[in-house]
Every structure is written in structure tokens, then in C-alpha cells.
Amino acid sequence: MSLYKYLPPERIDVLENGTIAVSLPTERNDPFDELAAVDWDTSDEELERQHATRQIQSPLEEYKAFQRLQKSQRSGEVAERLRGKQAESFGAICLSRVWDSIPMWSYYAHEHRGFVVEFDETHVAFQAQFGNGIVPIVYGNRSLVRGKLNLKEPLPQTIKAPAWSHEQEMRLFYRLDQCASPIIRGERNIYLADFPRESVTRVLLGCRIEPDCRSRVQQSLRRWGFTKTTLVALSPHHEHFSFFLEELSVF
Numbered sequence: 490m491s492l493y494k495y496l497p498p499e500r501i502d503v504l505e506n507g508t509i510a511v512s513l514p515t516e517r518n519d520p521f522d523e524l525a526a527v528d529w530d531t532s533d534e535e536l537e538r539q540h541a542t543r544q545i546q547s548p549l550e551e552y553k554a555f556q557r558l559q560k561s562q563r564s565g566e567v568a569e570r571l572r573g574k575q576a577e578s579f580g581a582i583c584l585s586r587v588w589d590s591i592p593m594w595s596y597y598a599h600e601h602r603g604f605v606v607e608f609d610e611t612h613v614a615f616q617a618q619f620g621n622g623i624v625p626i627v628y629g630n631r632s633l634v635r636g637k638l639n640l641k642e643p644l645p646q647t648i649k650a651p652a653w654s655h656e657q658e659m660r661l662f663y664r665l666d667q668c669a670s671p672i673i674r675g676e677r678n679i680y681l682a683d684f685p686r687e688s689v690t691r692v693l694l695g696c697r698i699e700p701d702c703r704s705r706v707q708q709s710l711r712r713w714g715f716t717k718t719t720l721v722a723l724s725p726h727h728e729h730f731s732f733f734l735e736e737l738s739v740f
Contacts, residue, residue: 492584492608495597498702504709508681511580511663526631527564586657601695614685626658689718696723710739
């Protein structure tokens, strides 16, 4: 099966360097991304212990009532801390099952001026690099986290709002310590993972791609060993909300 990465024209470095971004959950365009709904509750016994050890002045019952009222706020704070802690160790390569999503071409590929890279996930080199780490995103209610968590493994946060379902997203969770040294850009660290060029089956050019970007894509495919990759240009269908595909010469 195929996986697709939508890219704006300035990300020609993906083809030139054979690397793809590993994004952090705290930096994605969805504020709910990997933000768990935390079932944060404290037992009466724990509240009694806190009341005694901290020498809190308010009566025990008032202290308990106050803590119960704080549950929603505290759950949110815990969820943010969990996500931040995960971002210290794990990122994800965000891909899609579809190449012809008109909205995704618009907001991930700079209004159809960019391109899409198609990977063959069954390719032996792709499997060797990424293994069985491909996880589908489920579109539904937020996942509820209870109890202690093992932060040495990715949290099971693969649920997004139904409004994103058109993306048919798949994720490759990736340890940041498996990446090369990050590129520092302002206050951000940009993490990159190598991908096997031989697993790239097609590059699809947006229907508004500029001639310079088209030329750089062709040059990259020629220069950097994409010998099994097909180059395809898209254009709008004159009757339907779909695209014509025209195969182009690379060499």
C-alpha cells in the first residue's frame, strides 16, 4: 500500500537530502493533537494524607471539596505536562493514505504549488527503516488516560476529531534519539529522519506548481538516485472535482 506526504515547494530538501520531518506533538497545527483526556482523580485517602502532611489550615472536608472542584483544571494541566514530556522523546512522521485531497493540497502543499511524495510501505527498505511502527489515526472521541503511564513508550494518542477524517492520516512514531542532530531554527529544534529513496514510487506535482520548483524536483530525481520513481503532473479535471494525471520524463 502507499503512503503520501504533502509538501510545500520550499521543502524540496526532502528529495535533495532524503530526509523527512519528525514533528513534535506540541508543534502541530491541531491544538488537540496527542492531548489526552486525563482521568485525574485523587482518592479520599490521598487527600487526607496531603491535608495532614502539608498542615493545611482549612478543615479536611473543605479541602476535599476544593480539590474536587479543581479536577477539570488539574486534568488539563496533567494532559499538557504529559504531552510536553512525550515531546522530549518522541515525534511522528505524519503521512496520508490519499494523494488527491483538494483541502490537503491547499493547506499542506501551499495552495497546490507544492508536491506529494508517494512511498511504498511494503518495500523492503521502507520496512527495514520504519518497521511496523505505522499507526492509523482514528477519528472520534478523545481517548481517556487512567493510571500510571510508561513514558518510555509513545502514549496511545492516535485519536483526532472527526473534522480531520478526510486526511486518512497514518503515523510513524519515531524516537528523537534516532534522528540526526536537530537543526536549530529560532527556538525550535527541527528533527529529521532518513528515508530510503528506493521506496519512493511517485512524485506528484501540484496543478499550480511554479516552473522553477518543477525543474528542481526533476533535477533531484535525476541526481539523487530515484531511479524507480515516476514523476506525475496534476491538472484540474474540466467536469469533476478530480485531477488529470500526466506522466513526465525525468531523464
